[in-house]
Amino acid sequence: MTYSYSLPKRFVSSILAMQFFIIHSVSSLNLTNDYLNHKCFLDQGIYNSGSEYEDNLNIILRSVRNGNYYNNGFVRTSLGREPAPDAVTVMFQCRGDSYGSKCRSCADTAVAGFRRRCLRNKGGIIWYDQCFLWVSAIGEEMPINTDYKNIFSMYNSNNVRGDAKLFVKKVLDFFSELTLKVDKNSEAGDLVILYAEGKKKLGKNTLYAMVQCVELTIDCKSCLIWSIAKLFKNDNIKQGGRVLGSNCEVRYELYPFIRS
Known part of the structure; x- marks a missing residue:
């Protein structure tokens, strides 16, 4: 036997209003992690597949993805001997309300986004709503003083x-x-x-x-x-x-x- 139900219009309207409120709240709080912008450092050149630079970059980006972000959502790490052409430095920062597991998730997104948008570039920056990733050849000066170009x-x-x-x-x-x-x-x-x-x-x-x-x-x-x-x-x-x-x-x- 098949049953059919007819809900009162007022009840249906309440459900729709509640759904809209939930969706709007999620959107307002930026629970998504939207891509915002990126810039590849073309002047730093590109690396070859199978090169030592690629190996170092893979190691260092893996460490960023596996990092512990429960303290202050920040990591800076380098690999390779300066001024060797295979040296690389990475800096990663999460937004102040996105530490812990949310920061780790953003690290995964940022690393994947950088690899896709700056394919084989030695350096670049990529910004997301909750974090950003900065990659550079170690010989390039770290942005300790404000970098007004980027x-x-x-x-x-x-x-x-x-x-x-x-x-x-x-x-x-x-x-x-x-x-x-x-x-x-x-x-x-x-x-x-x-x-x-x-x-x-x-x-x-x-x-x-x-x-x-x-x-x-x-x-x-x-x-x-x-x-x-x-x-x-x-x-x-x-x-x-x-x-x-x-x-x-x-x-x-x-x-x-x-x-x-």
């Missing part, structure tokens, strides 16, 4: 409603608070997490923001200040935006995008 911006497609100048002032004030927190951490010693995030009410809206520096960066505050200013060089003010590089990252939105 920085890019991304923006929310929605314009700010109302007083855009007031909005920018409040966003900048909030970024200043977060930068101050990171700057204090940078003076705390080794193995500190140069990351700060938070939220603040802006009338009917809530502003969410984060700032982060790579552990090696010696001018973290300067990098953050420059990146924050870059967000608002365009008069067309958006509801959200981010600047990413190999030394620091800043982002703001009017929706939650950071895990607790």
Whole structure:
């Protein structure tokens, strides 16, 4: 015997609304790990299949994928003797809310993405929503000082409603608070997490923001200040935006995008 059921329209609407809320929440919190950008270091040349450089690169990328990211989500490792052409250095950093298993998962994604997008290039950078990977011949200077060449911006497609100048002032004030927190951490010693995030009410809206520096960066505050200013060089003010590089990252939105 076959049974058929007819649910009340109000009940069906409630189910659909709940599904939309769940999907929207997942999207807002960036539970996915989207590819953002990459740059291959063409000036460093390419390596040959079966070369010692390829062997060293395979070993070092394997160590990145198998690393322990429960401490501060950062690893820097080198293999090979400088200035030998087979030497390689790798730096990997996760976003401040993506440590542990989420960071390890992003490491897998970043390594696979780098191999695919920078095929046989000795060096390059690839950015994802929750991490980035930097690969270079060891003779190339590590980005201890802010590398302003490898920085890019991304923006929310929605314009700010109302007083855009007031909005920018409040966003900048909030970024200043977060930068101050990171700057204090940078003076705390080794193995500190140069990351700060938070939220603040802006009338009917809530502003969410984060700032982060790579552990090696010696001018973290300067990098953050420059990146924050870059967000608002365009008069067309958006509801959200981010600047990413190999030394620091800043982002703001009017929706939650950071895990607790």
